[in-house]
Amino acid sequence: MCVISTNNYHVILVVEGYDQFINKIKSYKQRQFRSQVLNGEDQARRKKDDERMSKYPTPLEIARLLNRAQLDLKVNIFPVRSRHEGVMWLNSFTYTIGSALYDKYERNQSLANLGVVRSGSDTKATFIQSIQHFPRMTQSKAQILQSSHGSMYSIYSKFRTSGTLGKDALGRNIVPPTVDSTMLSFFTSDDPDKAIT
Known part of the structure; x- marks a missing residue:
């Protein structure tokens, strides 16, 4: 078990392609079930992919492992579909954290000396x-x-x-x-x- 000291910082893991990977495993499980029902008539396709996919745990087991890792390692894991979505998520997350530092309703009231932030036209x-x-x-x-x-x-x-x-x-x-x-x-x-x- 890995031990991470999270006293002074928070660890965030962004997992690209998590949902697509889970969907591939689900598709493999459905093909496997359909093959059993049809008595192996549909076995010729995707043998290499199926061999590789058979080594992975079930989607429920992966979700359980993901939750356990978040709790045991005290990290936050966020699944994203693509790099673009990951960048957009980080941008939004950074804005949220930044606004929390200066939002007079979110932070320490005694330090909340910024009122409405005005901006000029030039x-x-x-x-x-x-x-x-x-x-x-x-x-x-x-x-x-x-x-x-x-x-x-x-x-x-x-x-x-x-x-x-x-x-x-x-x-x-x-x-x-x-x-x-x-x-x-x-x-x-x-x-x-x-x-x-």
Whole structure:
């Protein structure tokens, strides 16, 4: 018996062609039964395939072994028909896991600081609407920040080099100090679980 430590991760096995394989075994069993009923009149076809198929367990035994493996080894086994279906399944699974991390109804309520996620129609609108997710960032403040920096990378670079967004040409803060410290924490944090407030 194989022992897998699943303390820090979950093992997922995607089995391609499982249903087709089970259907082949069922077809073999039906041919075998029909051959017995017809007294062996239909035996000439598929002798090689039948010899190979006779070595496999029954579909019920395979299902039982599959369930036992999932329970004993603590792995999840998902049958898919083809690689394309497997890729689509993984895509959907990844999206589901990702949305669970950021869905305020699914995850820890105290960390659920993302509300409705807005998206813009172009890069400028997307930038402005993204910046408005920070507390106390109005549209006008976001537009001022967009005109002075223009991209998220520019903001990130500014925080990495000087630790603040600084002041405009008239000596005023580009963003309020509380927003500046929140954005500094957001753009420079190495902890993905850190709550940004």
